[in-house]
Amino acid sequence: xxxxxxxxxxxxNVSKMTVSRVINGRGYVAPKTAExxxxxxxxxxxxxxxxxxxxVSKSTKIIGVIIPKVEHLFLDNYIAQILSGITDEALxxxxxxxxxxxxxxxKSEDKYIKIVKNRLLDGMILLKTIIDDPGxxxxxxxxxxxxxxxxxxxxxxxxxxxxxxxxxxxxxxEHLYSKGxxxxxxIAGSLHETNGKDRLRGYLKKLDDLGLEKxxxxxxxGEFRKSVAYHECEKLFKAKILPxxxxxxxxxxxxxxxxxxxxxxxxxxxxxxxxxxDDIELAEYVKPSLTTIRQPLIELGISAAKxxxxxxxxxxxxxxxxxxxxxxxxxxST
Amino acid sequence: xxxxxxxxxxxxNVSKMTVSRVINGRGYVAPKTAExxxxxxxxxxxxxxxxxxxxVSKSTKIIGVIIPKVEHLFLDNYIAQILSGITDEALxxxxxxxxxxxxxxxKSEDKYIKIVKNRLLDGMILLKTIIDDPGxxxxxxxxxxxxxxxxxxxxxxxxxxxxxxxxxxxxxxEHLYSKGxxxxxxIAGSLHETNGKDRLRGYLKKLDDLGLEKxxxxxxxGEFRKSVAYHECEKLFKAKILPxxxxxxxxxxxxxxxxxxxxxxxxxxxxxxxxxxDDIELAEYVKPSLTTIRQPLIELGISAAKxxxxxxxxxxxxxxxxxxxxxxxxxxST
DNA sequence: CTGAAAGCGCTAACAG
DNA sequence: CTGTTAGCGCTTTCAG
Numbered sequence: 001x002x003x004x005x006x007x008x009x010x011x012x013n014v015s016k017m018t019v020s021r022v023i024n025g026r027g028y029v030a031p032k033t034a035e036x037x038x039x040x041x042x043x044x045x046x047x048x049x050x051x052x053x054x055x056v057s058k059s060t061k062i063i064g065v066i067i068p069k070v071e072h073l074f075l076d077n078y079i080a081q082i083l084s085g086i087t088d089e090a091l092x093x094x095x096x097x098x099x100x101x102x103x104x105x106x107k108s109e110d111k112y113i114k115i116v117k118n119r120l121l122d123g124m125i126l127l128k129t130i131i132d133d134p135g136x137x138x139x140x141x142x143x144x145x146x147x148x149x150x151x152x153x154x155x156x157x158x159x160x161x162x163x164x165x166x167x168x169x170x171x172x173x174e175h176l177y178s179k180g181x182x183x184x185x186x187i188a189g190s191l192h193e194t195n196g197k198d199r200l201r202g203y204l205k206k207l208d209d210l211g212l213e214k215x216x217x218x219x220x221x222g223e224f225r226k227s228v229a230y231h232e233c234e235k236l237f238k239a240k241i242l243p244x245x246x247x248x249x250x251x252x253x254x255x256x257x258x259x260x261x262x263x264x265x266x267x268x269x270x271x272x273x274x275x276x277x278d279d280i281e282l283a284e285y286v287k288p289s290l291t292t293i294r295q296p297l298i299e300l301g302i303s304a305a306k307x308x309x310x311x312x313x314x315x316x317x318x319x320x321x322x323x324x325x326x327x328x329x330x331x332x333s334t
Numbered sequence: 335x336x337x338x339x340x341x342x343x344x345x346x347n348v349s350k351m352t353v354s355r356v357i358n359g360r361g362y363v364a365p366k367t368a369e370x371x372x373x374x375x376x377x378x379x380x381x382x383x384x385x386x387x388x389x390v391s392k393s394t395k396i397i398g399v400i401i402p403k404v405e406h407l408f409l410d411n412y413i414a415q416i417l418s419g420i421t422d423e424a425l426x427x428x429x430x431x432x433x434x435x436x437x438x439x440x441k442s443e444d445k446y447i448k449i450v451k452n453r454l455l456d457g458m459i460l461l462k463t464i465i466d467d468p469g470x471x472x473x474x475x476x477x478x479x480x481x482x483x484x485x486x487x488x489x490x491x492x493x494x495x496x497x498x499x500x501x502x503x504x505x506x507x508e509h510l511y512s513k514g515x516x517x518x519x520x521i522a523g524s525l526h527e528t529n530g531k532d533r534l535r536g537y538l539k540k541l542d543d544l545g546l547e548k549x550x551x552x553x554x555x556g557e558f559r560k561s562v563a564y565h566e567c568e569k570l571f572k573a574k575i576l577p578x579x580x581x582x583x584x585x586x587x588x589x590x591x592x593x594x595x596x597x598x599x600x601x602x603x604x605x606x607x608x609x610x611x612d613d614i615e616l617a618e619y620v621k622p623s624l625t626t627i628r629q630p631l632i633e634l635g636i637s638a639a640k641x642x643x644x645x646x647x648x649x650x651x652x653x654x655x656x657x658x659x660x661x662x663x664x665x666x667s668t
Numbered sequence: 669c670t671g672a673a674a675g676c677g678c679t680a681a682c683a684g
Numbered sequence: 685c686t687g688t689t690a691g692c693g694c695t696t697t698c699a700g
Binding site for chain 2: 676677678679680
């Protein structure tokens with residue numbers, strides 16, 4: 001049979017309450033009784049039932065990480081890095097992490113609220129949420145602590161951590177320009193995500209600033225997915241005027257592009273310069289290694305977790321909006 | 335105020351029990367009352383409190399994944415792949431995953447039992463456990479369902495899923511032999527893990543079988559860590575007789591080795607052939623791409639999860655011991 | 669400094 | 685088909 005606080009109490013000839021006080025280190029207990037109780041707890045190997053405790057305390061010390069329900073999610077190094085950051089920080093604060101896969105296509109307004117109502121979580125971090133996700137607004141109307149990662153939405157009731165995506169895209173184009181490239185194409189990311197949109201915007205803006213040519217046929221949509229990018233970038237080679245460089249909104253797309261370029265017996269960076277975005281682990285290993293805009297993914301995770309814990313512990317109040325810096329990492333592809 | 339089952343009951347003029355029956359679809363409820371109750375539940379947006387439910391049902395539909403408490407854990411593609419498999423399977427069975435980092439250096443016997451006693455989990459999967467982990471035996475004495483991954487321990491009370499590591503190492507050496515290499519060195523993995531030991535054993539056995547020379551100076555210990563391997567493999571170049579090939583017990587070590595070889599202006603595979611183990615994502619992207627023994631990491635995760643769910647649902651009983659096949663993936667490094 | 673009573677939100681068991 | 689009672693294991697409250 002399971003050992004409960006009542007067993008300890010009985011054996012120590014005290015009430016459950018006194019045992020509870022000892023366990024939680026709250027309230028006065030005579031040193032001698034405390035000692036006795038501790039000893040019995042040790043002897044019996046008692047561990048408090050977290051479920052029972054949570055039922056009354058209303059806190060579980062568990063945070064949820066909402067992830068899109070797709071197979072092989074952690075193979076995406078982008079996700080893995082962010083999750084690493086969250087985990088690192090949770091460790092320090094003694095919070096547990098529970099992974100909650102949510103269907104991308106679920107358009108219901110209460111998809112997150114349902115989870116909240118289950119009372120299992122003290123807070124949540126949402127990864128890869130899309131712009132028109134109908135679940136976010138209702139969630140923000142509750143008092144429940146949550147943070148969006150890599151999703152920029154200015155609102156008094158929404159907290160987010162994002163990178164400076166527009167700036168990043170600008171840096172990329174500037175860099176290509178400085179390297180002498182003038183016909184700069186783009187493999188855009190998902191326009192359902194703010195970071196995808198922002199990177200495209202930064203690209204277009206910088207072309208304007210530099211007085212470079214913009215052509216519709218120089219923009220293709222890779223959806224932040226390698227397989228899609230691999231297929232779509234084909235179109236760039238069919239352009240009336242061939243680009244001499246490509247800004248890719250993510251590294252996986254850039255890697256797909258490089259594969260395609262090689263298949264066509266063209267050279268990187270001599271014939272076509274390539275810049276990626278994110279700086280995933282692969283970036284420095286592919287051949288040629290990838291020049292990319294590094295966004296601090298681990299820090300993004302750490303930051304989101306820190307903010308969430310502050311929100312939970314009410315040491316800070318919404319809205320918290322944070323933008324992290326990006327930097328260009330020059331490698332061989334430009 | 336939070337809506338509870340009592341609110342629904344009141345509004346529907348029935349007892350809590352009837353509501354409970356409707357929610358869980360158990361027991362008889364008049365279709366009309368059921369309908370009415372469902373409607374009220376919808377209207378009020380009621381969601382059951384999982385904590386309260388678990389307190390009585392003794393089941394949480396949450397499994398724990400025990401991971402070593404190291405920073406940036408998910409950056410290890412090996413871990414990421416296994417976790418991907420576990421997640422995929424948990425999704426199907428509607429189980430949640432909670433990540434539980436445990437201190438490597440914790441030598442206490444009750445480290446896992448403590449977690450079990452917290453009653454938060456229905457079962458657990460342990461990753462990267464070491465051979466002399468004092469926590470495993472006591473855990474196996476409980477009735478609590480758990481599965482070890484990539485850890486081979488034959489015991490009536492222990493369940494595990496592992497790859498055929500010995501066979502894998504043999505395959506690697508055979509392959510090097512067939513390519514004409516005769517002086518085959520080894521960067522061994524951690525001997526604190528069964529897979530590290532097995533791979534070393536397979537290597538030694540196959541050298542014997544083939545009548546190849548064995549030399550102590552041809553074996554270094556990389557601990558399954560890139561930085562350690564990078565440092566330790568230095569010794570191979572200081573050997574009296576230089577090896578012409580190296581079997582590495584993991585891909586990260588192989589990548590470290592290749593870097594070192596390049597620094598020394600030697601060529602892979604002409605001067606030195608290299609075979610890795612695992613087939614992490616990077617393996618096909620490094621230059622030269624890495625010949626390696628592929629162990630089915632995702633399947634390892636899937637398998638572990640399946641076994642665990644069977645154990646939890648008592649459709650199977652311990653011990654369950656499963657060994658997955660490995661295969662050689664030939665690339666450029668040999 | 670300690671204890672008794674009440675209750676968190678739910679379900680199992682039994683009675684009707 | 686539905687309700688009552690009891691209780692999961694803990695903490696809060698208040699009294700002593």
